[in-house]
Amino acid sequence: MSTTSIGLIGIVVLVALFIIRMPIAFAMAAVGFVGFSLVTSFKTGLAVLPRDIFEQLTSYSISAIPMFILMGYYAFSAGLGTRLYDAAYKILGHVRGGLAIASIFACAAFGAICGSATATAATMGKLAIPAMKKYGYDDTLSTGVIASAGTLGILIPPSVIFLIYGFMTEQSVGKLFISGIVPGIVLAICMSMAVYLMCLKNPGLGPKGEKSSFKVKFKAAVAVLDVLGLFVVVIGGLLLGFFTPTQAGGVGAAGAVLVGLLRRELTWKAFIHNTLEAVRTSVMILTIIACATVFGKFMTVARIPFVVSDWVASLSVPHFVTMGVIIGIYLLGGCFIDAIPLIILTIPILFPIVLSLGYDPIWFGVIIVLVTCMGVITPPVGVNVYVIKGIAREVPLETIFKGIFPFLLAIIVTAVILMFFPMLATLLPSLVE
Amino acid sequence: FSAPIELKWSNYFPVPAMQSKICEQFIRDIEAKTQGKVKFSYFPAGTLLSATKIYDGVAQGIADIGFSNISYTLGRFKQTETLDLPLGFPNAWVANHVANDFYKKFKPKEWDKVHVIAMHTSPVNVIMTASKPVAKMSDLKGMTIRGQGYIGEVVGALGAVPRAIATPETYDAVLKKVIDGIYIPMETLRAFRFGEVTKHITECWPIGQVYTFYLVMNKDTWNKLPADVQKVFNEYPFEDKLAVTWNDIDIDGKQLGMEKKINFIQLSPVEAQKWIKAADTVVEKYVKNMVSQGYKESEVRGWIKYARERIDYWLKKQREAKIKSSTGPDDVRIK
Amino acid sequence: MQAFEKFSRALARYFEWVGAAGMLIMFVVNLVDVFGAKVFRQPLPGALEVLGFALLVTIAPAIAHGLFLGTHLSIDFILDKFPRWLRAVINPLIFLACLILFVLICWQSYVYGGSLYRAGEMGSSSKIPFFPFAYILSISCIPAILYFAVQIMKCFKAEK
Ligand code: NA
Numbered sequence: 021m022s023t024t025s026i027g028l029i030g031i032v033v034l035v036a037l038f039i040i041r042m043p044i045a046f047a048m049a050a051v052g053f054v055g056f057s058l059v060t061s062f063k064t065g066l067a068v069l070p071r072d073i074f075e076q077l078t079s080y081s082i083s084a085i086p087m088f089i090l091m092g093y094y095a096f097s098a099g100l101g102t103r104l105y106d107a108a109y110k111i112l113g114h115v116r117g118g119l120a121i122a123s124i125f126a127c128a129a130f131g132a133i134c135g136s137a138t139a140t141a142a143t144m145g146k147l148a149i150p151a152m153k154k155y156g157y158d159d160t161l162s163t164g165v166i167a168s169a170g171t172l173g174i175l176i177p178p179s180v181i182f183l184i185y186g187f188m189t190e191q192s193v194g195k196l197f198i199s200g201i202v203p204g205i206v207l208a209i210c211m212s213m214a215v216y217l218m219c220l221k222n223p224g225l226g227p228k229g230e231k232s233s234f235k236v237k238f239k240a241a242v243a244v245l246d247v248l249g250l251f252v253v254v255i256g257g258l259l260l261g262f263f264t265p266t267q268a269g270g271v272g273a274a275g276a277v278l279v280g281l282l283r284r285e286l287t288w289k290a291f292i293h294n295t296l297e298a299v300r301t302s303v304m305i306l307t308i309i310a311c312a313t314v315f316g317k318f319m320t321v322a323r324i325p326f327v328v329s330d331w332v333a334s335l336s337v338p339h340f341v342t343m344g345v346i347i348g349i350y351l352l353g354g355c356f357i358d359a360i361p362l363i364i365l366t367i368p369i370l371f372p373i374v375l376s377l378g379y380d381p382i383w384f385g386v387i388i389v390l391v392t393c394m395g396v397i398t399p400p401v402g403v404n405v406y407v408i409k410g411i412a413r414e415v416p417l418e419t420i421f422k423g424i425f426p427f428l429l430a431i432i433v434t435a436v437i438l439m440f441f442p443m444l445a446t447l448l449p450s451l452v453e
Numbered sequence: 454f455s456a457p458i459e460l461k462w463s464n465y466f467p468v469p470a471m472q473s474k475i476c477e478q479f480i481r482d483i484e485a486k487t488q489g490k491v492k493f494s495y496f497p498a499g500t501l502l503s504a505t506k507i508y509d510g511v512a513q514g515i516a517d518i519g520f521s522n523i524s525y526t527l528g529r530f531k532q533t534e535t536l537d538l539p540l541g542f543p544n545a546w547v548a549n550h551v552a553n554d555f556y557k558k559f560k561p562k563e564w565d566k567v568h569v570i571a572m573h574t575s576p577v578n579v580i581m582t583a584s585k586p587v588a589k590m591s592d593l594k595g596m597t598i599r600g601q602g603y604i605g606e607v608v609g610a611l612g613a614v615p616r617a618i619a620t621p622e623t624y625d626a627v628l629k630k631v632i633d634g635i636y637i638p639m640e641t642l643r644a645f646r647f648g649e650v651t652k653h654i655t656e657c658w659p660i661g662q663v664y665t666f667y668l669v670m671n672k673d674t675w676n677k678l679p680a681d682v683q684k685v686f687n688e689y690p691f692e693d694k695l696a697v698t699w700n701d702i703d704i705d706g707k708q709l710g711m712e713k714k715i716n717f718i719q720l721s722p723v724e725a726q727k728w729i730k731a732a733d734t735v736v737e738k739y740v741k742n743m744v745s746q747g748y749k750e751s752e753v754r755g756w757i758k759y760a761r762e763r764i765d766y767w768l769k770k771q772r773e774a775k776i777k778s779s780t781g782p783d784d785v786r787i788k
Numbered sequence: 789m790q791a792f793e794k795f796s797r798a799l800a801r802y803f804e805w806v807g808a809a810g811m812l813i814m815f816v817v818n819l820v821d822v823f824g825a826k827v828f829r830q831p832l833p834g835a836l837e838v839l840g841f842a843l844l845v846t847i848a849p850a851i852a853h854g855l856f857l858g859t860h861l862s863i864d865f866i867l868d869k870f871p872r873w874l875r876a877v878i879n880p881l882i883f884l885a886c887l888i889l890f891v892l893i894c895w896q897s898y899v900y901g902g903s904l905y906r907a908g909e910m911g912s913s914s915k916i917p918f919f920p921f922a923y924i925l926s927i928s929c930i931p932a933i934l935y936f937a938v939q940i941m942k943c944f945k946a947e948k
């Protein structure tokens with residue numbers, strides 16, 4: 021049997037294991053291990069298993085994820101999230117789905133400091149989901165909106181995906197970063213419209229509140245100055261390059277503890293409880309990431325991404341069809357493989373094709389990131405959905421995936437808009453030199 | 454006629470980088486010379502094994518061939534780490550030849566688990582800064598400079614604060630001013646796009662420090678290769694090609710820096726002596742450390758002495774061959 | 789049987805406390821590093837590696853308690869539609885697969901730790917050796933193995 025067919029069978033087996041309720045993480049590690057052993061040897065498969073898990077679990081860049089989760093939990097237990105959303109409710113509550121829309125823009129703001137879709141969803145989810153629940157929002161909407169809006173973290177700079185794409189294709193990382201800003205705003209608007217339309221059709225999803233007077237709004241805004249202060253320190257610190265993401269998460273967590281102590285809202289018991297909760301959520305996410313690496317190595321050694329890319333290169337169809345096929349591949353691939361290895365393995369072969377078809381490399385970078393945004397929320401391997409599930413444990417996975425759907429459409433609409441108006445991505449970068 | 458022997462080649466450099474291109478060239482050449490008896494699967498950009506795991510991964514058979522450097526695995530190649538010290542390597546061409554001489558002379562037992570195809574080295578590290586120029590050693594005080602292993606030790610000895618950051622993440626760190634600069638060869642101006650984020654380069658080749666690289670093969674894989682295939686590997690000029698490539702890409706990087714109007718700074722002779730003195734503390738620290746681990750001091754000093762002798766020898770050879778480099782004394786350096 | 793389950797659960801909980809300690813170490817080391825770097829221009833040497841090691845200490849020991857709490861994700865809405873007898877066949881097989889996986893990770897991390905010990909590899913700026921952390925990963929698998937053993941026993945007990 022050829023290595024490629026072992027790889028394809030591996031994908032089928034993985035999906036089958038998901039269906040019969042093997043935990044996602046362990047299914048990926050198991051299939052990855054067996055597959056790697058079949059392609060190479062049992063001895064080599066055994067060597068890969070501890071090494072990949074060990075490497076992921078000792079990686080500094082990944083340590084940003086638990087730090088932001090910790091920040092989220094501390095901020096939550098210090099009552100920051102509740103007050104923030106009380107204020108948002110007083111200011112935007114009279115709009116249908118107003119809190120969900122506020123959350124999208126909060127994710128966008130957070131995305132401006134954080135390069136990862138996962139961390140954005142984790143932090144915002146911890147704050148936003150309980151608050152939306154309090155105001156009677158439906159679980160489908162509240163979890164779906166955060167899982168999806170979290171993807172703004174990789175579209176709005178800084179962004180891990182743009183960084184990797186820049187290195188792979190020799191494009192200016194600075195220009196790529198800038199190119200994500202306008203599409204990021206467009207996507208945030210499209211998502212907000214999705215919320216509004218959903219709530220128009222089914223008002224029970226995000227109930228309308230009473231309209232508050234200006235005085236009440238102003239008072240509510242003043243009450244959250246400390247939250248804004250913390251946000252400004254974390255956001256500003258990262259934007260000005262004062263902190264790495266891990267550092268920013270740690271500073272944010274410390275700030276939240278400090279505010280909680282000053283306002284006497286944080287007890288010792290709550291501190292310990294929330295530390296443990298942060299550990300549990302981090303464990304769930306990082307176990308998946310570590311085990312996904314083992315599966316990714318199997319796909320790599322089975323040469324699946326190479327085979328697919330070679331096939332595209334051999335197509336002879338009109339340009340836009342080829343582009344459609346390429347986007348389709350990333351969409352499909354994003355369902356099973358983590359975005360980063362997928363890009364690293366396919367870009368070398370697909371990028372020259374894209375260039376030869378006459379597409380702009382910066383524009384294609386934005387498209388890749390948009391498609392990656394879809395990948396992190398589509399089943400069965402949709403990391404952001406799992407992150408949200410880790411935070412809102414009582415909500416069934418099915419409900420979250422259902423909640424994703426309108427926002428998936430919003431991402432597709434954004435991609436179509438970019439197809440017709442490529443300058444939305446390319447104009448800003450062309451202005452800087 | 455039998456099925457070709459399949460070999461997995463692992464490298465951590467991104468695809469467009471010259472270090473990746475030369476691996477591809479080796480692959481094409483070996484495949485042609487063995488007339489299809491050997492077929493490679495090439496895994497660039499750390500897709501099969503990351504930089505830190507390449508040696509161990511090759512020893513375990515996860516990949517058959519690996520290309521990485523020893524600073525990622527501090528402590529594993531204790532004797533070879535001599536070559537990572539600031540011994541005054543003038544440039545890549547000289548350093549590459551010295552590294553191979555060193556390996557062949559001492560055959561350090563730390564390489565016993567693999568078959569060494571060739572040793573090689575990066576070009577000489579220079580100090581690239583974004584915030585302010587560094588003309589004197591005292592300018593480095595309080596600056597945070599990226600460097601790991603012995604490269605980081607030298608950063609510390611020169612008075613700056615070393616910071617270990619993975620190379621691909623360094624661009625962002627400089628851009629966001631998380632660090633003030635990088636202690637790295639000029640070829641990265643293009644390969645890792647550092648030319649976009651740095652403004653000044655201090656060419657501190659008088660302390661001449663390089664990253665020591667290796668190209669190794671899994672031992673079982675090597676032993677199982679037919680004699681004629683082994684012969685192709687043995688006769689192929691890996692060492693010379695690597696020396697030329699490392700030398701050329703650093704020249705290319707420097708020329709890119711010139712186009713980008715980067716401010717190049719040479720150390721004055723007085724200042725160079727200060728730097729050498731500071732860098733020597735790292736060499737002494739290495740000796741002390743090795744002695745504390747049971748090596749004889751005379752033996753360790755012997756390795757250092759040998760490396761320095763070979764530096765002089767190959768610099769003379771370079772002058773004879775009229776080969777130009779990005780760094781080094783006036784007569785061999787491009788300006 | 790019940791005593792065995794109680795013991796496994798308690799062990800997993802103790803391991804989770806190690807994880808919580810790891811999280812607080814990350815938190816503190818991170819803060820010392822930031823304040824050192826930004827206020828005193830003197831970051832904590834090797835902080836990045838210490839954070840990486842602390843990450844492993846946070847995650848690995850706490851994996852098993854997550855199993856008892858049911859926080860590890862699986863897709864349950866499809867299997868729920870399967871007939872009862874089929875689920876009774878599938879469940880022990882899944883637990884067995886997970887048990888084998890964790891036995892392999894436990895064993896191989898131990899072997900890997902030994903190889904890191906012999907190689908003498910350490911963090912390039914912190915000078916902290918790698919091998920103890922591979923051993924921590926290995927030991928962390930033990931409560932997880934016990935969890936799956938308990939679940940398999942429960943499956944057979946339920947059938948009787
Ligand atoms: Na971002």
Ligand code: NA
Nearest residue numbers: 354355395401
């Ligand atoms: Na997906």
